[in-house]
Amino acid sequence: MVDFAGWEMPVQYSSIMDEHHQTRKAIGMFDVSHMGRIWFSGDREEIGQWLDGLTTRRVAGIAPGKIRYSLVCSQTGGILDDVLVYYLPDASGDQPFWMMVCNASNRAKIVAWLEQHIGGRAIKLDDRTESTAMIAVQGPAANQVVAKLSSVDPDTLGYYTGTSCQLLGDVILTRTGYTGEDGCEIMCDASIALEIWEKVYAAAQEIGGGASGLACRDTLRLEAGMPLYGHELGEDVNAAQTDLRFAMQLKDREFTGKAAIVAAMKDSSLPVRVGLQLEGRRAAREGCTVFVGEKNVGTVVSGTFAPTLQKSISMAYLLPEATELGTEVTVDIRGKSHPAVVVEVPFYKRPS
């Protein structure tokens, strides 16, 4: 167990490799209760408009059931956090509600930022992170196992949608995740979390699944090319540099940081996020410098030996001149130069 943003988290239950593979092949269960969970109350339309002004992606007017991955940025376009904004049906089905899931390490900052921006609106925040739990059930067999226990089959939910339903009590079930696999996430009151975990775990074990820790969450998300706050994302990174175009809707709307993001998109001197594949099995990790010939073109922000791909992969911020796919670079790993090539992100796509 390690301390992670004040939470005691399992890095690995057994072997990182085994936990990674079980998630790709069957089911990996992740306790992600450390993620911040914030509910919003007030006029629903007003909440949607308000959140829309604080996120890079349009959320105002989305239909009940929808979930949007989005960035929350400062005026200068720096990324305060990457979040999911949820607009979901409640248990009765006719009173949809807004909520947000943010990173554990940014929770206090995001709560303060949201509070600061309420202004005169009659909107209230309810941070229920510590009274609720969140379990990610990921992998090709994840939904079928959860379907046996839940009043709603996750497979009937569209990707990045969710609903309130019953699973040993009131839960929120969403078809989301951070592994590159299909699967779902369950949010529930902390009082029933252990029972849900144990029931899902028993069912998962029967078909080759099990618990997966924080370490393989990192190798899984890296293979899937998903950014991690503190590595690919940070306050010193402008949203325009991230190559997360799907999460940015700039036309016909205004949000905090937009002008700075639009300006950064036109600035060809800024490094942008790319994927690198290295020769051999040695991993280029955070902080390694990347060169084209003799020229320093950027820095690695995450890297690992990828268990599914059996290759060494990294994400890096490189100057635009070095970002074309196929560009040959070298990475300095503790004084030794290693050849690498710019490749497409995601590195891994699940078989459809």
Next chain:
Amino acid sequence: MNPENLLFADTHEWAAVEDGVATIGISANAVEALTDLVYMELPSVGDLVDVGQAFGEVESVKATSEMYSPVAGEIVEVNSSIVDSLETLNTDPYEAGWIIKVKMNGDTGVDKLLSYTDYQKQCDEAS
């Protein structure tokens, strides 16, 4: 090799000293703690090492760790085939899993090494 006949550094390397040559590897405890080894960076024959100096790196999915020489001298042999069979470090860390052999220039460092029993005691206390 029976680990009880080996000497251990508190940085988890083992050494078997015979006729002025130290055979060096890493302990089963270290291999277990690292888990999921994927890569090893090895030195070359002829390289000189000092006591406590890094002679290579072992990399797991989780992290990279340096391996430190428990003795001083010249590297006279490197088990380079181990890079392609890192599982040997799990199955036979004290025999087939040896990593380098060092022709020692003196006994510097050897007196600082721990017996197997003391090393195990140290590992137990740390965990």
